[in-house]
Amino acid sequence: MTEREETRGESREEGENIQELLRPLLDPAYGFCLRLTRNEQDAEDLIQEAALRACRGLESYRPGTNFKAWFFKIIVNAFYERFRKTRPEDHSIGLEDAPAHYVRQRVVELGLDKRYPDPARQLISRLGMEQIEQALQSLPEEYRMVCNMYFIEDFTYREIADMLGIPIGTVRSRLHRGRKLLQKQLWELAVREGIVPRSRGREG
């Protein structure tokens, strides 16, 4: 058992009604739906559909288990059944492997770690929300789905595996690779925007 699985019991809910359980999930669920559908109207439709399914299928939820994971699984199923078929997949980035921890490697290569006290924070805080979304959206769907779950909520690898019906090892490899690709995308966007220099000695 991993460190997080051992402490997981703390986040479990018991004895509350569905409105009380669902209300605090609407913000993260909307963010999740928005990134899945890439469209505000579809995201709203998806979340309403999922809420309806959750209300009607409440008997399949076991009190005392993780309601958040149960509800997100409903969202994923509704997405695959109703929305995914209408959106052809476009691979907007190359699938060749990016090196691990790309941003840090580039920061060290360019000597930015010597010049700035907190380069990770400075780099990401200077990227606009739109650019971070763009980087996440550029991932191929299988990576985007897992990364989306990971970044939106503190789901464990096991919970993500259960929600998607895939082995935990697949979650781990998709998440690790998705993060590599995401870091590379973020760095390239930062270079394009002039936030970091392209090479040593050339600012912007």
Place this chain on the structure above:
Amino acid sequence: MTTMVGNANGYTCEDVEGLLDDFLDGELAPWQKEKIEEHLAECGSCAGGQSFEAEVLVQLKDRLRATKAPAELVDKVERVMREVKEGEEAPGDA
């Protein structure tokens, strides 16, 4: 990111780098976590890398979790839930 630190019983820098994402996600067994912490306590280079990657994750999570559901959507969802509940409470009225 060298492989100089480490001994027969502990993790090398390379081991730590390979397990860093799992470590940051709290997905390692307690004994692995302990071995990484031991390494980080004595290796400044890996400790710096760990802080950097942790900060990248914190920043990205903060930004991506800032999305709010539109107020009208919250109202619509509340209405859906209310209607289902009322329908269940008065099945004969359908």
